[in-house]
Amino acid sequence: MEELLTGxxxxxxxxxxxxxxxxxxxxxxxxxxRLRGRLSRPAAIVIFLGPAVILLIMGLIVPAxxxxxxxxxxxxxxxxxxxxxxxxxxxSQVDIIVNSILWIVITPIAATALGLTLALxxxxxxxxxxxxxxxFMPMAISFVGASIIWSLVYEYRAPDKPQVGLxxxxxxxxxxxxPPKWLLWQPFNNYLLMVIMVWIQVGFAMVxxxxxxxxxxxxxxxxxxxxxxxxxxLFSKVTIPMIRATLIVVVTTIMFAVLKIFDIxxxxxxxxxxxxxxxxxxxxxxxxxxxxxxxxxxxxxLFVAVIPLIIFNVVQLRKDRATR
Amino acid sequence: MSVEAQEIPRLPExxxxxxxxxxxxxxxxxxxxxxxxxxxxxxxxxxIPTLGLLITSLRxxxxxxxxxxWTFFANPAVTWSNYSEVITGGSTIPSGITPYFFxxxxxxxxxxxxxxxxxxxxAYALAWVRxxxxxxVFFTIFAxxxxxxxxxxxxxxxxxxxxxxxxxxxxxxxxxxxxxxxSLLAGTYIPLWIAHTMFALPLATFLIHNFIAQLPRDxxxxxxxxxxxxxxxxxxxxxxxxxxxxxxxxxxxxxxxWNDLLVALTFAGGTPDVAPVTAYLANIKGTYGAQLHLITxxxxxxxxxxxxxxxxxxxxxxxxxxxxxxxx
Numbered sequence: 018m019e020e021l022l023t024g025x026x027x028x029x030x031x032x033x034x035x036x037x038x039x040x041x042x043x044x045x046x047x048x049x050x051r052l053r054g055r056l057s058r059p060a061a062i063v064i065f066l067g068p069a070v071i072l073l074i075m076g077l078i079v080p081a082x083x084x085x086x087x088x089x090x091x092x093x094x095x096x097x098x099x100x101x102x103x104x105x106x107x108x109s110q111v112d113i114i115v116n117s118i119l120w121i122v123i124t125p126i127a128a129t130a131l132g133l134t135l136a137l138x139x140x141x142x143x144x145x146x147x148x149x150x151x152x153f154m155p156m157a158i159s160f161v162g163a164s165i166i167w168s169l170v171y172e173y174r175a176p177d178k179p180q181v182g183l184x185x186x187x188x189x190x191x192x193x194x195x196p197p198k199w200l201l202w203q204p205f206n207n208y209l210l211m212v213i214m215v216w217i218q219v220g221f222a223m224v225x226x227x228x229x230x231x232x233x234x235x236x237x238x239x240x241x242x243x244x245x246x247x248x249x250x251l252f253s254k255v256t257i258p259m260i261r262a263t264l265i266v267v268v269t270t271i272m273f274a275v276l277k278i279f280d281i282x283x284x285x286x287x288x289x290x291x292x293x294x295x296x297x298x299x300x301x302x303x304x305x306x307x308x309x310x311x312x313x314x315x316x317x318x319l320f321v322a323v324i325p326l327i328i329f330n331v332v333q334l335r336k337d338r339a340t341r
Numbered sequence: 342m343s344v345e346a347q348e349i350p351r352l353p354e355x356x357x358x359x360x361x362x363x364x365x366x367x368x369x370x371x372x373x374x375x376x377x378x379x380x381x382x383x384x385x386x387x388x389i390p391t392l393g394l395l396i397t398s399l400r401x402x403x404x405x406x407x408x409x410x411w412t413f414f415a416n417p418a419v420t421w422s423n424y425s426e427v428i429t430g431g432s433t434i435p436s437g438i439t440p441y442f443f444x445x446x447x448x449x450x451x452x453x454x455x456x457x458x459x460x461x462x463x464a465y466a467l468a469w470v471r472x473x474x475x476x477x478v479f480f481t482i483f484a485x486x487x488x489x490x491x492x493x494x495x496x497x498x499x500x501x502x503x504x505x506x507x508x509x510x511x512x513x514x515x516x517x518x519x520x521x522x523x524s525l526l527a528g529t530y531i532p533l534w535i536a537h538t539m540f541a542l543p544l545a546t547f548l549i550h551n552f553i554a555q556l557p558r559d560x561x562x563x564x565x566x567x568x569x570x571x572x573x574x575x576x577x578x579x580x581x582x583x584x585x586x587x588x589x590x591x592x593x594x595x596x597x598x599w600n601d602l603l604v605a606l607t608f609a610g611g612t613p614d615v616a617p618v619t620a621y622l623a624n625i626k627g628t629y630g631a632q633l634h635l636i637t638x639x640x641x642x643x644x645x646x647x648x649x650x651x652x653x654x655x656x657x658x659x660x661x662x663x664x665x666x667x668x669x
Contacts, residue, residue, distance in 0.1 A: 020429065024443035031447030034534060035454055042458060050572040058470065061571040065466035066478070068459045069542055075505075075512065076539025077488050080496035087495065135383060138376040148384045150655060155387070157651035157658075158644045159600030161619045165626055165640040166394045169410070169633065179408045181633070183393060186409050216387065221662065228663055277489050280602045284623050299491050304607060309495060316491040323487050 081320070088313035092306075102314035110298065114318075116207055117295045120278070121322075123208070125271035128215045129264065132222025137252070139223070140230055149227070153220035160217070160280030167213045168285060171199040203291040210292060213281050218274065222267050229263035230256065262334060269330045276322060295319055398423055398637035405634035423638040433632055436613060438621055438639050445617040445646070448530055448605070449598040452537035453591050459538065460545035460590075461553075461583065465575050467546075468554040469561055479550065485543040493540070494607050501532045501608070530615055532608040537598050545590055548661070552586035553579060589661025592654050596647050618643040 049057075049064045091098050106114070135152065139145045155163060172182030176195050180186040185196040200206050233256065241255045257264070279296040286292045288301065295315055303312025396410040401420045404413075430437035467479045499505070502524050504515030516525040526532050556579065564574050580587075602619040609615040611624050622643055626636055651658060 020437070020439045023440060027440070027443040027447045030530065031451050034451045034530060038451070038455055038458070042462075046572045046576075050570050057570065061470050062466055062472055065462040065470065065571070065575070069463035069482070069546060070478070072459065072535075072539045073482065073485060073542055075500070076497065076536070077485050077493055077543075080493040081488050083496040084492045135380065138380050141373045141376040142380060145380075148380050150652065151384050152387045153655075153659075154391070154648065154651065157596060157647040158391075159602070159619050159622075159647070161602050161622045161626075162600075162640050162644040165622065165636055166390045168626070168630075169393050169397060169637065170390055172633070179412075181406070181409050183389070183409065183411070186411070216390070219387070224659055225663060277491065280619075280623075283602075284626055287627070296491060300603065300606075303495055313495060316489065316494075319489045319491050320487075323489060327487050 084313045084316050087309050088317045090310045090313075092308040092310050094309040098310065102310045103318075105311060106314060106318060112291065113293045113295055113298050116291075116293060117276075117322075119207060120211060120214075120275050120294055121272055124211045124214045124218070124275045125268045127211070128218035128271055129222045129226075129268050131215065131219045132267070133226050133264070135219065135223045136227035136230055137256070139227055149224065153224055155217045156220045158217070160213075160278065161284050163213050163217055164281050164284035167216070171209060171285075173198045173200070200286055200292075201290045206286065206290055207292055210281055210285055213285075214275060214278060218271050222271070225263060225267050226260060229260040233259045265330060265333045269326055272326055273323065276319060276326075295322075394637050394640060397633055398641045400634060402632075402634045405637075406631070423634045424642070427635055427638045427642065434625055434629055434635055438618060438642055440613040441616055441618045441621040442642065444530075444609075444613075444615055445599055445619075445643075448533050448537075448609075448615075448617050449595050451530070451534050452541075452598045453594040455534060455538040456541035456545050456594060457549075457587060457591055460542055460549050461580065461587065462575070463542075463546050464550035464553045465571075465579050467550055469574075469579075470571055482543050483547050486547070490540055490603060493536075494603075497532075497536055497539075498607060501526050501535075528612070528614045533604065533615065536604050536608050537601070540604070541594055541597075545594070548590055549583065549586055552583055556582055585657075585660070588654075589657045592650060592658050593661045596650060596658075599647055 045064045049060050052060045087094055088102055089097060089099055091101075139149060142148070158166070169181075170183045173185060173196075174180050174182065176189070180189060182199070184199060188196045197205075199209055202209075237259065238251070238255060241251055246254060277296055278294070279300055282288055282292055282294055282297045283300070288294070288297045295318055299312055299315035299319065302308045302315060306312075393410045396413050397405050399419050399421075400410065400413060400423075401418055402423070404416070404418055405423075408416075425431070426434065426437075428437050428439055463482070467475050467482075500513050501516075503517075504511065505513040517523070560578060561574060564578060569577070599617070600619060601617075602623060605617050605620045606623075609617070609620065611620050618639075622636075622639055625632075625639055629635060
């Protein structure tokens with residue numbers, strides 16, 4: 018009963034927050050609509066755009082510069098150390114970088130390939146809705162929830178005991194007597210963690226690619242079939258080029274998500290047993306070790322890694338628009 | 342000549358399209374059982390892990406820890422005690438999930454409303470109150486999506502805890518109580534709301550701008566001619582017409598905040614005062630990792646809300662997703 022009351026109190030403070038926010042906006046609107054004549058247009062621009070611009074400057078632009086600056090400082094953020102933090106990353110944290118690169122390359126490609134396969138297969142099915150929403154469902158589950166779901170799959174028990182982990186049991190049914198301790202099994206534990214991300218992202222790839230395939234004009238496919246294109250040729254010469262832009266968007270969207278992923282590794286192994294990645298190391302340095310310099314340098318590495326992806330994305334989309 | 346003239350009207354009878362497409366259609370029908378089989382198999386594989394979670398959470402502790410969840414079908418024993426222990430706290434895990442569950446709502450609902458409102462306003466200004474720099478501002482906001490969250494965490498945390506001055510000008514006040522180490526904001530949802538709002542704005546503004554910019558120009562001009570102010574147009578025309586876009590993004594943002602762990606850990610710590618269910622789950626997974634029956638029950642409570650939202654409003658969710666990625 019008491020818990021319910023504190024719960025209601027919590028919801029009440031949420032409601033209060035919304036009410037205060039609503040009042041502030043209403044006040045701004047009230048002031049704005051009182052103003053007439055020459056002032057009204059600039060006032061409208063300031064009131065409509067001001068909150069977003071201020072929040073973005075305070076929340077993203079200035080912090081980005083401060084983080085770049087902090088990455089050249091020592092652990093307490095008070096002394097200039099130049100490149101030392103980056104030197105530390107590239108001297109002693111190479112494994113983390115390699116792991117992150119593996120994540121960025123393998124996960125999006127695997128998820129997109131599976132999603133594309135499913136989208137093509139679903140295109141030939143009649144009752145597709147149920148399959149679609151079940152495969153899409155992991156998208157709604159948090160990374161933490163997904164990690165707990167999958168830790169049940171990877172749970173290890175000694176081979177002479179009854180198995181609890183599904184993967185061990187399947188492997189034993191298939192005739193392997195001594196399944197490994199999955200999460201400690203270097204370097205393959207990295208791939209097992211990636212499976213979780215693929216499991217989550219396939220639904221996204223499938224839904225978006227399925228929409229793109231449905232949007233291919235029927236007469237294009239018919240014309241190609243008339244010319245004798247079937248099966249693989251139809252797929253590689255017609256379907257793929259027609260959905261190229263969407264494919265690029267799907268791969269890069271998943272890449273961005275993977276780059277920033279931190280929850281799965283944190284919950285499953287906390288970066289131990291050779292599974293550490295940049296985003297989790299950044300959190301560990303900044304908020305566990307309280308090393309502001311190294312934490313910031315790792316954040317900058319993440320940021321710099323995004324840039325080539327963005328450039329690639331923009332160039333490809335431009336190319337795609339030019340050929341149409 | 343006459344032969345040719347006769348042949349033309351006969352063309353439909355030989356209709357190559359139809360002749361070719363009959364075997365095509367047959368081939369499709371033939372291949373679809375295979376496609377169905379593969380899809381059903383994959384759907385099964387995709388659903389199994391979640392099913393395992395649900396079943397484990399319903400099994401007695403001894404069963405869950407000493408046998409696989411698939412043996413449940415041979416030995417079906419169901420208990421609610423895992424859920425009651427996780428909900429209220431019990432002998433194994435002293436603190437229950439309940440306060441965190443309410444926290445998640447108190448964080449996620451405002452953190453969906455705030456960025457949406459602010460993004461709608463900004464999108465309207467950028468689309469319909471055009472000024473000299475509006476294109477530049479729009480593309481800058483769009484480009485800000487590339488800044489990873491991680492770049493902002495430390496500076497924002499410092500800002501909330503110590504205030505932030507630009508030279509002599511206080512931009513964000515130092516809210517420390519005199520004589521105490523703690524900021525007035527500690528133990529409130531406010532840093533979480535602000536942080537989530539800031540991080541959501543670039544994508545929200547971009548998506549809603551795409552929608553609002555496509556509203557009919559005549560409608561806006563007619564309203565302007567009738568003397569309606571921008572504020573009136575925004576409230577009476579733009580908002581009602583943008584409900585589909587707003588709904589899609591609201592669902593998206595609600596799920597994103599509900600499922601977030603990084604922002605929650607950074608700005609809320611792990612206390613039952615303000616931390617959401619994800620922080621609780623990460624915590625009990627780390628501390629009581631062997632208590633599979635309890636962790637799975639907690640996880641199921643945490644994922645049930647997004648699953649309900651997802652299945653009830655799937656159409657909006659998909660639409661939002663497509664708007665974000667196909668047009669992007």
